[in-house]
Amino acid sequence: MQDLLEKIIQENRKYTEKGNLATYIPELTKANKNDLAICVIDIENNVYKAGDYEKKFTIQSVSKPITLALALIDNGKENVFAKVGMEPSGDPFNSIMKLETVKPSIPYNPMINAGAIVITSMIKGKDNDEKLERMLNFFRSLSCNPTLNINEDVYNSEKRTGDRNRAIAYLLKSEGIIDGDVEEILDLYFKQCSIEVTVEDLARMGANLATYGFDMLHRQRIIPEDIARTVKTFMVTCGMYDASGEFAINVGIPSKSGVGGGIMSSVPKKMGIGVFGPALDKKGNSIAGIRVLKDISKQLSLSIF
Structure with missing residues (x-):
């Protein structure tokens, strides 16, 4: 496995030269676009890493399936999916269009920004501090890394430049889809996206989803099995933005990408994979990271289809 990953x-x-760094969050432009890394953790807890695997980056939209799991634990499926749909949107991740043209104005799914903001608004807690602590602890448990925390520079950069997400959130508020103070919800959402991770953290989270929410390292259940199944289904249908169908055909592994360059993949009952490559394609996915996943899927016959 080690030789395969290095190759x-x-x-x-x-392929990193063919992509571009995310520019709409200024702090993300400080990344090295030539970085590329992978980590694989199988369900026997064997860990394999290659490339620039020590580099830290912010989780961004890879956080969405994890926060969805917490919201489902907090609220139940019926309440969550009364406010967020279950279908691919076919639009860019930050699109507003269907919120205005389709009634009722609930977001199509939890993996686009509109849906993710609704999901974040449903996390339980008496105030934002408690909600953030519960969220962080959940990510720490799933990654088996108690040191996970917020990258304050990226958080402040997102907060300063997050006008499109503000537009989405205020539109959702006007339609009665989200409750509470919009700026507080957005603050929590920006912090969620600014959690700093490595490829090993992503691989561990993917591995714990691969075992349907059971942490093989500490022998404890973190996510109920039915919720883990729901989360992975969204990763298949919506996890790679509006390139999810093409990714399902070419790679065939439940995955979620983020504009920080990370991709978390979960091969049911086999392994978790974390990939990092901050150079993005036009859809917002790691351009070299997708090719890495395509190669490993082909070499190890990992497609679930």
């Missing part, structure tokens, strides 16, 4: 990283590093 795949070496063969795909050239």
